Amino acid sequence: MPTDLAKTFTYLTIHLTIGFSVAYVMTGSVALAGGIAIIEPCINAVAFFFHEKAWQRVGAARKLIVA
Template sequence: MPSDLAKTLTYLALHLTIGFSVAYVLTGSLAIAGGIALIEPCINAVAFFFHEKAWKRMGQRRTAGAALMAA
């Protein structure tokens, strides 16, 4: 499993737990807390995955640019 995907999945598990806990404390409803905990972190995890990919790509471009400047 690629490290970006593993990192995303562990982040998702943490976010689901925190999201559910906070929503339950605020609402007292298992159904509402469950809905919030599933929807918001899942969207965030997808965004995080692509955010990581973009940062990695920018780092590769920077490295390639530095190599060109050094040549």
């Protein structure tokens, strides 16, 4: 397995574990904590996509100003 893929899976495991643990401590519900731990990374991925698009626009705008 390539290193980048292994790092991605280990990071995902850490992220899900922390998300589940925090949600469980806050709610006391395994079902709710599991739902939060699954849904949050999906929403985060969509937010990251738009974050990257915004930064691409900033980069393009800076190139126009400098040029």
